[in-house]
Amino acid sequence: MTALRISDLVFRWPRQAENCLDIPLLELGAGERVFLHGPSGSGKSTLLGLLGGVALPQQGTVELLGTDLTQLGGRARDRFRADHIGFLFQQFNLLPWLSALDNVLLPCTFSSRRRDRAGAVPRAEAERMLRHLDLDTASWSKPAAELSVGQQQRVAAARALIGRPEILIADEPTSALDAERQQIFIDLLLQESAAVGATLVFVSHDRRLAGHFDRSVALDEINRAARSVEA
Amino acid sequence: MKAVLRLAALSAWSRRLTLGLTLVAIALAVTLLLAVERIRTDARQSFTQSVSGVDLVVGARTGGVQLMLYAVFHAGAASNNIGWESYRALASHPAVDWALPLSLGDSHRGFAVLGTSADYFSRFRFGDREALRWREGKAFAGVFEAVLGSEVAQGLGYRLDDKVTLSHGLVEHGPEHGDKPFRVVGILAATGTPVDRTVLVSLESISALHLDWIGGAPLPGVAIPAEFVAKFDLRPKEITAALVGLKQRSDVFRMQRFINQYRGEPLLAVLPGVALDELWQAVAMVERTLLAISALVVLIGLAGLAATLLAGLNERRRELAILRALGAGPGRIFLMLTVEGVLVTTAGALLGLGLLTVGSGLAAPWLLERFGVVLATRLPGSQELALLGGVIATGLLASLVPGWRAWRMSLADGLTPRN
Numbered sequence: 001m002t003a004l005r006i007s008d009l010v011f012r013w014p015r016q017a018e019n020c021l022d023i024p025l026l027e028l029g030a031g032e033r034v035f036l037h038g039p040s041g042s043g044k045s046t047l048l049g050l051l052g053g054v055a056l057p058q059q060g061t062v063e064l065l066g067t068d069l070t071q072l073g074g075r076a077r078d079r080f081r082a083d084h085i086g087f088l089f090q091q092f093n094l095l096p097w098l099s100a101l102d103n104v105l106l107p108c109t110f111s112s113r114r115r116d117r118a119g120a121v122p123r124a125e126a127e128r129m130l131r132h133l134d135l136d137t138a139s140w141s142k143p144a145a146e147l148s149v150g151q152q153q154r155v156a157a158a159r160a161l162i163g164r165p166e167i168l169i170a171d172e173p174t175s176a177l178d179a180e181r182q183q184i185f186i187d188l189l190l191q192e193s194a195a196v197g198a199t200l201v202f203v204s205h206d207r208r209l210a211g212h213f214d215r216s217v218a219l220d221e222i223n224r225a226a227r228s229v230e231a
Numbered sequence: 232m233k234a235v236l237r238l239a240a241l242s243a244w245s246r247r248l249t250l251g252l253t254l255v256a257i258a259l260a261v262t263l264l265l266a267v268e269r270i271r272t273d274a275r276q277s278f279t280q281s282v283s284g285v286d287l288v289v290g291a292r293t294g295g296v297q298l299m300l301y302a303v304f305h306a307g308a309a310s311n312n313i314g315w316e317s318y319r320a321l322a323s324h325p326a327v328d329w330a331l332p333l334s335l336g337d338s339h340r341g342f343a344v345l346g347t348s349a350d351y352f353s354r355f356r357f358g359d360r361e362a363l364r365w366r367e368g369k370a371f372a373g374v375f376e377a378v379l380g381s382e383v384a385q386g387l388g389y390r391l392d393d394k395v396t397l398s399h400g401l402v403e404h405g406p407e408h409g410d411k412p413f414r415v416v417g418i419l420a421a422t423g424t425p426v427d428r429t430v431l432v433s434l435e436s437i438s439a440l441h442l443d444w445i446g447g448a449p450l451p452g453v454a455i456p457a458e459f460v461a462k463f464d465l466r467p468k469e470i471t472a473a474l475v476g477l478k479q480r481s482d483v484f485r486m487q488r489f490i491n492q493y494r495g496e497p498l499l500a501v502l503p504g505v506a507l508d509e510l511w512q513a514v515a516m517v518e519r520t521l522l523a524i525s526a527l528v529v530l531i532g533l534a535g536l537a538a539t540l541l542a543g544l545n546e547r548r549r550e551l552a553i554l555r556a557l558g559a560g561p562g563r564i565f566l567m568l569t570v571e572g573v574l575v576t577t578a579g580a581l582l583g584l585g586l587l588t589v590g591s592g593l594a595a596p597w598l599l600e601r602f603g604v605v606l607a608t609r610l611p612g613s614q615e616l617a618l619l620g621g622v623i624a625t626g627l628l629a630s631l632v633p634g635w636r637a638w639r640m641s642l643a644d645g646l647t648p649r650n
Contacts, residue, residue, distance in 0.1 A: 082558020
């Protein structure tokens, strides 16, 4: 079964002459853990926007879990994103004025599906995840801004995973960590996404991380627009 | 939706310093706007309440507004008096029901002294045709007896049988009628009109005071002691103005014409309502200017709000991108920003109303003393509510700008904020 299927996709920013993305095909199987290599300027952010349904391609389809996002309206795409995708960004991706625990619970306030899948008491589930990710209880109620970078990334991971979304998209989640912590965090992410059965798309410019994953895809290889620019 | 509002509130709380300052600016602007409006309406109310049931105010020929101001509100001085004979002729006219002579020009520690007849206490009406009431004592009967308005008694701490000396002229510390002190025989209950700030004496007392005076100064070498004044003819020679009530209101224009064309001397009769309208027309320009200025101040406050929210947006780009990733649509982002602006405006407007209520309570005695304006502590009137509504509606419009900008931003940024 495919979790993600992009075909004949063409995307161009408004008022730009060149295409930004031109991807004939990209398929990820359910539960697959894929490393997507994207140096900066390769259209990585744009691709994430298309996967999240905040942007629409001029041509082609973006199918997630069998649903073609290009056929959905704006509200339906927002809902689909809230229900099925967990996002994890580089640093500072928590709401700084919200406590660690409330940050983890955020997806449950935006999606009733993820709230339902987070168990009878979502707060208990959030606490379980934070404990499992080794975050000491004292920091649960602290505003996210007061946590260390490492702690913040673990809270962000818990937030992306709560309510067991089918797809987990991580965009340079380790760029703020040192090499040792990078290793630990990637292992944690692989382990947790396997535990909830999510398809993991791990996006990074750092090729050295590719070895941890089932498969590696280079964006500038599948994106014909990038090649034509280089050529 | 509730969750989004809660997030919006928490987010706003995290920026409470800037938003708080903006809120205070709006509150002060709203206070100013409402204060101008309230003083405007209350000043009108106070003036309109000051005289009731009087068909004509008569004085020497001058402007109608000026006549009203000195005769009824004891503000400013008369340029000319009217002769006692003219007053007699007027008072005995068959169409006239009653007439009250008014003689002004002396004062007591800043309060006006009014010479009149004892009928004043039974005839005079204010507000909604209310009669004067006594707090204690009774009307003056003889020379050198005085009745005090409630504020005179309260402000200066006078009681019955106290002695007061009057000053010549309207300035404080003017030449004193020190040789002829008055005894307080009565104190009136508060009316909220200029009567409260008046010392009332008989016309004969006014004459007696000035027996040994000429042209505003004591006659040199002549001093008539108080106990001998009864030997003189104390009938007044002239008065300042008169209040006239007619048997039939329909006669008012005929009577006005009669007075204005009186052969004995040039006189002027005005209808109080008409003269007040003239006064309002004269001050309407100033009022409108003040209202316009305070409305501008409110606009500046709201522009400040929009600017604060817009400036905050750049710092909040990441926050908005996170909310987008969590499934918030651009519509919700727009709503969050707009609601925040509207809430700050509403809170500012309510705080402004609170400040006005507290402030007017503190300023009311001063306004009453200095300007004779009774500032009532009360719930906002329909006009004030309309102004508040206007402020909030304008705040909504101002908040649409950052809302729209955030909407655009969240569409352009998607999930990854550009810095």
